[in-house]
Amino acid sequence: QQQVKQSPQSLIVQKGGISIINCAYENTAFDYFPWYQQFPGKGPALLIAIRPDVSEKKEGRFTISFNKSAKQFSLHIMDSQPGDSATYFCAASWPGGYQKVTFGIGTKLQVIP
Amino acid sequence: DGGITQSPKYLFRKEGQNVTLSCEQNLNHDAMYWYRQDPGQGLRLIYYSQIVNDFQKGDIAEGYSVSREKKESFPLTVTSAQKNPTAFYLCASSILLLDAGELFFGEGSRLTVL
Numbered sequence: 577q578q579q580v581k582q583s584p585q586s587l588i589v590q591k592g593g594i595s596i597i598n599c600a601y602e603n604t605a606f607d608y609f610p611w612y613q614q615f616p617g618k619g620p621a622l623l624i625a626i627r628p629d630v631s632e633k634k635e636g637r638f639t640i641s642f643n644k645s646a647k648q649f650s651l652h653i654m655d656s657q658p659g660d661s662a663t664y665f666c667a668a669s670w671p672g673g674y675q676k677v678t679f680g681i682g683t684k685l686q687v688i689p
Numbered sequence: 690d691g692g693i694t695q696s697p698k699y700l701f702r703k704e705g706q707n708v709t710l711s712c713e714q715n716l717n718h719d720a721m722y723w724y725r726q727d728p729g730q731g732l733r734l735i736y737y738s739q740i741v742n743d744f745q746k747g748d749i750a751e752g753y754s755v756s757r758e759k760k761e762s763f764p765l766t767v768t769s770a771q772k773n774p775t776a777f778y779l780c781a782s783s784i785l786l787l788d789a790g791e792l793f794f795g796e797g798s799r800l801t802v803l
Contacts, residue, residue, distance in 0.1 A: 585729065608790075610791070619779050619781075680731055681729060
């Protein structure tokens with residue numbers, strides 16, 4: 577059972593365009609929503625994260641939009657660059673004495689010149 | 690530099706053999722994790738450990754075993770009971786807090802069963 581649904585699985589964007597990746601969740605106990613970026617042959621690294629008490633968080637060209645009522649959140653990459661080509665994972669976790677993160681299936685982004 | 694070191698980076702195994710993947714961290718993190726990554730399936734949790742000498746099964750623990758004898762080390766053994774072991778394995782760690790936080794990943798180990 578997939579607790580975090582991510583789409584699309586692959587995305588091709590032209591350089592300078594906006595990349596948008598969407599995620600939806602069911603468990604209302606989730607209270608931390610990170611996005612991880614993974615380059616080929618490497619481990620994922622935290623890109624940006626948000627908590628449900630805010631609707632948007634921006635760090636440079638990367639923005640998370642969060643809709644608590646719809647249980648959806650999305651990653652926007654503005655002015656996409658070829659160096660952004662990677663796989664992006666959304667994730668969600670909840671407190672409970674330990675950290676256990678549930679990941680989406682990933683989106684492979686290709687930014688073409 | 691602090692980080693997580695996984696070895697080997699590539700490993701080939703014959704069917705019926707057990708293999709052990711190494712994971713060492715010098716971040717002084719309490720919690721450590723093993724994930725398996727397959728195309729189109731994201732990252733799935735195999736085992737996790739909150740403290741030394743304690744570990745818990747994740748979502749896909751069958752055919753795997755772990756130990757946590759030292760805070761810095763969390764090796765994963767892929768046993769012959771694992772039916773489909775070919776995958777990319779990722780070790781991660783985090784500060785153990787009641788609140789959620791960042792996972793730090795190693796560079797992964799790619800296991801291929803011949």
